[in-house]
Amino acid sequence: MKPVRITLTVNGIKRELDVMPNESLLHVLRDRLHIISVKGNCFRGECGICTVLMNGRPVKSCQVLAPEADGSEIVTLEGLVKNGEPSLVQKAFLEEFGYQCGFCTSAFVLLGEWIINNIPNPTEEQIKEVLNAVVCRCTGYQQIIKAIMKAAQWKREGKS
Amino acid sequence: MSVGNTRKESAVVLWREYFPRYEYFKVSSLEEALKLKAEYGENAYIGAGFTCLTRRMRAGKIFPKYIIDIKGVEELKKIESNGDEIFIGSAVTFHELKANSLIAEHLPALRDAALGYGDLELSYRATIGGNIGNASPQADSAAPLLVYRARVVLKSLSGERELPLEEFIVGVNKTAIKPDEIITGFRIPHPPAGSKSGYLKFKRSAEDRAVVGIAALVANIKEPSQRTVRLAYVSIAKTPVYLREAEEIFKKDEPINKLINEAVEAAQSKYDMPVGKRGIDLRATKEYRLHLIKIGTKALLKKLIEGVEVL
Amino acid sequence: MPDSYKYVGSKVQRIDKDKVLGGAEFAYDFELPGMLWAKLVGSPYPHAKIVSVDYSDALKVPGVVAVFTGEDFPFKVGLYAADRDVLARKKALYYGHPVAAVIAESLDAAEEAATKIQVEYEPLPYSLKVEDSLKPDAPIIHEEMHTYKHAVFIYPKPGTNIAHQTKVRKGNVEEAFSKADVVVEKVYREPLLSHYYLEPWTGIARVRSDGTVEVWSSHQSPFAVRELLSKSLSIPMNKLVVHHLYTGGGFGGKAGLLLEHLPILFSKKLGGRPVKLRLTARENFFYMAQRAGYLIKMKTGATKDGKLIAHWGEYYLDAGAYADYTVNMARAIGLTATGPYEIPNIHVDSFAVYTNKVPTTAFRGFTMQELHYAFESQIDELAHKLGMDPAEFRLLNVFKPGISRTAIGERLKEDAGDPATPIKEVVKMLSEDDEKPKKPWIVRGKGIAAFWKGPFQPSSAASSAIVKVNDDGTVDVLVGTGAMGQGTITALTQIVAEELGIPPEIIRVSPHRSTDMVPYTWQTVGSRGLFSEGMSVIMACEDLIEQVREVASIVFDVNKNMIEYSEGKACVKGEPWHCITLKEAALGYMNPKGVTVGGPLIGRGYYVPPRNVLTDPETGQVLEEGHLAPFYTFGAGGVEIEINLLTGEIKVLKAVSVYDTPAVNPGLAEGQVVGGTVMGLNIAMRERLIYDEEGEYKGVFPEGMLLNPCLTGYLLARASDIPEKIEFKFLGVKQKDAPFGAKGIAELTMIPWPAALANAIYNAIGVRITELPITPDKLIEEIRKQKPELLEQAEKYLEVNL
Ligand SMILES: Cc1cc2nc3c(=O)[nH]c(=O)nc-3n(C[C@H](O)[C@H](O)[C@H](O)COP(=O)(O)OP(=O)(O)OC[C@H]3O[C@@H](n4cnc5c(N)ncnc54)[C@H](O)[C@@H]3O)c2cc1C
């Protein structure tokens, strides 16, 4: 097994890395790039807390082989705060108590980002459909849903 | 397990984060993939969405030496019709199945299956080829593909062959694929004009595989001699089940509800998850699955025939 | 909460914002330079002698540093009873029981080597059921039980599989039953459960050259971890530092003896190099303790006029291979056997019983959900038999604070709370809309359950706090409680802000702590965190205020009782120009002549539960007037559901709950209620750990294995699965010696749901379900047994009209 050179753009910064074929994107982000907001739990595609945005779409990074990610653009929680200013979704999570233990939070915030960028006027049902990809054992989801509704509304109103 | 005798065994590695050690190839043409398959045969695993392959590797069920990633092969991502048949490439994702207009128009049961599949994140990656290639008893796409009489297109360097889906899946995680072959896609005859079809999936939570999944296709329902009713099931046996008997049953000139009952009984007799009261996948009891076969078949047919949605 | 408070009672944002903004650190993320990785491997048999372990091939894998087996650590560890091997030694007690550990430079290498360990076993007969474990010829799982060290209030029975028994005897039950007009007797079953917190257990340990052991791990309570490790491994506490980072959920599953001893012992053997052990979810199912299963035999009697007079019970907790907290849970369920009701005649025995399953421990609610499922089902049945309204029947029997005595003879304090009003409120909240379902095969039903709970803790369970003022007038608060998302640190910030009259922004309660840096607190369990920590912090603030007033009285040369403190300053009464601010007094107040009065401001506070007493081993009665817990929270919950008679699926339209206590922060309280409701309902409807108890899967799965250790098998509620409406109320009934009158709620929010659901099903269709979870297949099966005509009627609607 030989290392493979890949190029990744992570939170806007392009990097070249040597990765092993038998690691996942999750390991590349956490262990090589020290992006600790990306968490692992099941390593089976079930819990979703390893979610990152890959080329704009949410994926479970534990199921992406490291070399497979070559050339892709990755966004994680760390990439959402721009010039010290949290994103709308982040602000809404703070206001609506959209988290407790915080272990799943990065995944849900990223799903929130995807929702407000792809569904301009989401219904609660639509939000739930998307959130079904990730489990949260603490919150019971309601305050997460409220937060995403609020962020979507802010976005429609042009708040930044 | 016999008590008293000593035996040597590997200790259990319950799960791992890292995959076993293999060489990874990202191919951009079918040719390339076929060559690798010809060279490495069973040691090389095709991967597309990796939603299953990664699990089997981490569970220590398979130890690939080579992995061939076909996601980048354009010709495997086509969905097209030549007027008689629709071709769906093996690397088409569930997300694409949901969004595609040909599918929505002609193969609504497949669209239903895609809508009910997994979750948003998985649907961006999981492919129809992987769903069938994995040959799970719960494979959602299998039931619609069966009622649409899909044929699996298999290619190797020595040529192409087609197998009806029924013959392709032969057991739990077992298919009739040869070591040098790749599934390139599925050929599906256009369903009869005026036909209605759909897929009904019972789940235990919002993110679940089928407890029972039922696909049906109905055409010319009023005219017994012309009538077409096709039924297929997943998660009731070790392989997806095409209920061939249904074709004959519904040709009889008898009250429709009687025929439906007959078909239900035929379907129930296919139940084949003999181990344990919850079946091999532990999802539900045998009695309950038989119950769902009955309820689901009736509800789905009622919807397709009358347009009345019960479930 | 009255408006007169500025911060307490209002929706102050959580202080752990880094979880949303990035940078929040969990043990999961923690690393040290030169760190090694550990990987465990488990037994393929549920009960087997370990003859030998061959790891020669594993050692050949590049990067592997060592392999350890049970023989390397020839001693037992444990919580209330030292029943646990470090790694299975001589015998493996359950499928997956760790038998060896590989230590390597990378996780990849450790995992690769782990596949190469061979063990020679001699399989033994095993038991997967409490009933089997209790048979006279049962395989004895802990043959050396007589040698185990155990706590004074735990009573193991060597030579059997009984890890503990609790007895409660009060009045004369036989006589009372003979006088009862109605009696309900049933058997209830509840399966083993998984906490499924999202952060799999992780621990990193190193041994410094001076012998100091340091460990960073995912736990609920740093001081409990320290105490257990110190005892188990004989490390003096001043040489043992437990570091607490954020913990990714615990729910009771990270409260007992966890796995810290493993990386510590490995590090010790490897010259002190840091070692990290991080589990995946599947490993967590086997290596960490889960929740016990329950077999509850229960009989309750009442008179015609609706008075509960007799209660008999045998409760069996399926403790798995190691009993950790489960022995104390057997004690809890026994001693609180009658729920929030006064019953004069009681005879209860509760047992923790070993089986060859995964080990078990505490779970959010500490047996109260399990008990209330059985008991509140029984109460509803009694009401129906009596022809009484279930709510009225409950109201006739609930405790009357100040008058009532509990099952163990404890007299409830006057201000113990309000058991009655929540029941009335829940009924009102449920009856608001009475729409009929549109489809005839769908029926609606409503059901309620009342509940109570207090923290079940040792009488000495203390807490303490330190409040320090920094040079610039900002404040640091040191507490020992764990931060796992409950919001305690936010609520404590509010309390300090209120007490000192300063804005929350200038207060910091660090989420991270180390046992050598913060004052002691016993545990973060039992919904006691905010209560005990809150009391300590209030006392610390008072202490601090006294110090500032003292300084001011010296500076202004007036009697101390002339000094008033408010809004961050101490002023002479009626002379608002004569003040000293916290900032000015922070390090001692320097007067214009350069003389410094006082010194750095440090407030100290503590809390020890008043008159917590022990109970008699033979009768379960309190040994003298006193209390089992420093508070009890009372409440009630109710659901409105729709049952689909075709599929057996249940939809929860509305879940309402009412709590007697005030809430310190409505945003946090909502989070607790919604989270607890969703978890509780999911337990009622979906969760169970499956074992092949009947031997049906022999030859298909390894024998004795936990069959569903993953989320495709162990279903958690997803966003679309939550009830349509979740409503709740906090009544604001204050307890005098509680922080701002507020009692704990974290576990309470979980309790009523299985019972309320079972009662709603009964009210809807007359079918009684006595086993959890109530899955669609179970419901259809029970309808078929109890009301088959319902199924036939519903199926008529499926006929096709052509
Ligand atoms: C959390 C979770 C939920 C899921 N839910 C569902 C569900 O609801 N319904 C459902 O049906 N499935 C479900 N699955 C299973 C899985 O996602 C599907 O079977 C998916 O379609 C597999 O596709 P893939 O591209 O990811 O396959 P891969 O993992 O890439 O491959 C799967 C198998 O097929 C073989 N294969 C793939 N492509 C080819 C090809 N072109 N030629 C030959 N062999 C090939 C591979 O070698 C491998 O053995 C779920 C999986 C997860 C992890």
Ligand code: FES
């Ligand atoms: S870790 Fe659970 S889905 Fe990736």
Ligand code: FES
């Ligand atoms: S906040 Fe703890 S799992 Fe979601």
